[in-house]
Amino acid sequence: MDLHKEFVNSRFFHNARIDRRAADALVGIAAGLTADGMVDTCEAVFLKQWLETHVAHLNDPVINLLYSRLSCMLKDNVLDEDESFELLNLLHGFAGLPISQPTAGQPAAVAPNDLPFDAPAPNMVWEGRVFVFTGVMAFGPRKNCQALVEERGGVIGCGVSKKVHYLVVGSIGNEQWRHSTYGTKIMKAVELRNAGASIAIVGEDHWQRLLLG
Structure with a gap:
């Protein structure tokens, strides 16, 4: 417990700073997960667990939407092709990256x-x-x-x-x-x-x- 408000009053470790740090980390994770142009079930499960651990307390509608869609997609514990493509573009949007386009060899x-x-x-x-x-x-x-x-x-x-x-x-x-x-x-x-x-x-x-x- 922070009996003397040292945590709350700290210049470096107050809640707002940690919240911002977690959100910034999520942007990096989103960019990393989509770097190969696809998101598989294992990566989706990792992201859901990371959100639950690090940013579940944030009152951010964008993060809440991402988590809600991810939970819905993984209700059957499988990320199908449609869900993978949708999640890829959700993460691209979150990370400020262009919407995914098919690459050479992929179905157009x-x-x-x-x-x-x-x-x-x-x-x-x-x-x-x-x-x-x-x-x-x-x-x-x-x-x-x-x-x-x-x-x-x-x-x-x-x-x-x-x-x-x-x-x-x-x-x-x-x-x-x-x-x-x-x-x-x-x-x-x-x-x-x-x-x-x-x-x-x-x-x-x-x-x-x-x-x-």
Whole structure:
């Protein structure tokens, strides 16, 4: 205990200084984790544990958002391809680095083609329905899309499961989708749908049309 307020009054070790030091360290960690152009599950787990140890007490909305998204991604203890790409860009933004672009040999971002969308596309109910997003949304950052759903009474799911009603696929996709090699969220949604689950797979265009009228 700091009975004589020596810690609080110190020029070098007061709380604000430690908070700032932790935030600065996080910027460096973010830059380091993304240096190779990818973030894997082990790195995501390390980051989550570091946040819990060092900056969990900070009342910073940006750090809280990062931690919230990270916790959601790791709920199943696996960082899938979509989540890895989203986390990579979250960390790039936090560290002040450019948004990730595909490098030579990596799949390029293209308009998705031949995706297993529901046909006909369903009318979408918002109130109390669970939505999951995958891919890159042309509308804007995924968190903004999720906020619009929540404003209409919808719920954002952490991953694809029987509880999810809609999987919304971003209109900026992956070259592999042209060859029916889908991401894990789409594959799982197709399996659940084929097994009779009430999950619909819809494109961003349909989602936007019903959202905005």
